Amino acid sequence: MKGYRKYFGKKIVWFLITLVAAVILNFVLPRLMPADPVSAITGKMAQGMTDASAVQEIYKRYEAEFGTDKPMITQFFIFVKNLFRGDLGTSFSQYPRRVSDIISSAIGWTIALQLPAILVGWLLGNLLGALAAYIRKGFDKVLLPVSLFLSNVPAFGMAVTLLVLFAVNWKIAPIGGGYAFDMIPNFSWSFIKSVISHYQLPFWSIVLVSVGGQAIGMRSMSIYELNADYVKYARFLGIKDRKIVGYVFRNAMLPQVTGLALSIGTMIGGALVAEIIFSYPGLGSTMYSAVTAADYPLISATTLIITFMVLVVTFLLDIIYGFIDPRVKAAQFDA
């Protein structure tokens, strides 16, 4: 177990380091800019106000709210302390709702949508890519250009196309939202049915976009492995084709897991934008409304929570990788 412990220990340390870096960046970046965020916000709030002392008062209130009247380093510790308590401040645009409330009502939707969608896209893509590499000939000739084209359709583009086709033209799917607008979330059958029907278009738009890229990656990895010396050697030894194919795809899968870990951030980013198109009540739409309303605390919180999600997923993928990669296993026996 010692090898594993070392591997996981290293991964955990990296997870913590990146987490700290992410928190620092999230804190520092907006404050590095020449413009004073508080005065920008005050400017927006005080539009049309003529009383200078009232504007001054607003400025002071926001200064106190953000604590920008204190030195930077104190501000950072207050920020971190509040983070640990789950306190992300108060939303401007949905005052007096707490940012943490808004986030916690949105995050479930995003996870429920994106995690299965990206996983299904990844699995389907790998399956198709492996098939293309193994069969070659006609299937490959069709699949490769189609995958290449699909993987280049931006997620929001796929979202709009599906929305227009299925919801606007053929009217077989709802136009947007997470559930019918006349419903109140509960555990009734009709509500669940509504959620499922609203789930389809966002789900498939993410799946379709991610299938292409994964298929291409898997295809070239599999072709690479199929031409490797060990395959030829195994063939000479007379090992059954089925068994060889099993080895080959196992080996080709490994880089695909790493690839998923490395691209998960980009994929989530694209999928978040796709959420906006469907007005899906997840983090993407939350971020969009925060940006349009210049709701600074909400933007900062959504970016932080998205980063956190990506870090956790990457960490989990690293852990899974540790279990399936024979090299990490070998390290375990060495120790």
Added chain:
Amino acid sequence: MKNTLKQVFHSSKFLVGFIIFLAILLTMFIYPLVNPGNPLQMIGVGTFAKPGTYVSLYDATKTSTETLRLPDADEKRLAKLLTNEDRVAMVEWFTAMQISVEGLDISDTDAMIDLWKANYDPAVKPKGMTQAKRNYYKRLNNSIAEIGAAETLIITEKNEETGELEEQGKITKTDYVNTNAVANVKRLPLGTDNFGRDVLKELISAAGTSLLIGLLAGAVATLVGLTLGLLSGYVGGFVDDIIMFITNIFTVIPGFVLLILISYSIGQEQRGATVVALVIGLTSWTWTTRSVRSQVISLRNRDHVNLSKLSGHSLFRIILTDILPYIASYVVMAFILQVSSGILAEAQLSLLGLGPRTTEVPTLGLMMNWAMLYSAHTNGSWWAYFPVILTITLISFSLNLMNTGLDQVFNPTLRD
């Protein structure tokens, strides 16, 4: 070099990608020459004018006419006037009045109108029909009556002094004008957008801007990535540790999030297309750094590099002459990918409302953002967003196709 190029252009994937890309580029350069003018000029007053050719009605009436006797002219007039919904409504009336509609084909305009004229009576109030619906039928009846009636329209002008209308000319149903003779004819192949701007002109200009953003972002990302990767891989040791530490952190923290944070902090006023491109470039260099580093590490102990070291060449020269040529193909491929992801990043950023400020140049993302804001996708104005999606897809498809082609040329194991 020549041989490599020959090989590259023999790859069918590269060639197809190259041709698509070249076609897009040529359009960008040629179209503004053919159709000059400011792409952001608002020519339409309403929103989302449909694609088509617009003929000035004023000029058309002033243009000398030719008489054409087309046999199906009346039929076409009727067909254009009676929409499908009108026809369905007419059938509804017939059924409400208990008139047999058996054997009636609703696309047969003549039969429909004959039956209508024979049976419609504005005084009758079918059971359960609302006042609004009855008024609709009255209007429908009027317009049907009009088609049959006036053979000529009379153009009049108001006399300034007497205030009386004076006849200026007549238009009969057989009068035609040649569109070439009409002073003002505007072709809008993709209609107008929500601000009344020519979508095609805007799209071509936007594609250019987006491509420039992509190129700048790609250049910055590749340059930063290459420099860090070379330093990290070749110098090694402490420098390597530091650079890899930073790179590893930024690989995991999604560039998308950084992009949002930075763009938001910069603020709308400072956010020009160049700034957005720079920011995109500065948040997407990690991939290049990682791969360049691993390639340099495999190169740095090769004999020719060692020979150079023994000859006392400077670090700069070794990197330039002994290492760079070996990774050049890879760097070109990375650059191509960065360009396409830069274009995509701009589009996503703009959709979030964090793109370049909106007043100066159109970009593909901004066009998409406007179309969505004015709900072009739900009101059926496909021309405002679909060409944009297609353009983004085609640009990035062609770039990726070129990249795959290059990959197959330089990595023989991937060849078909």
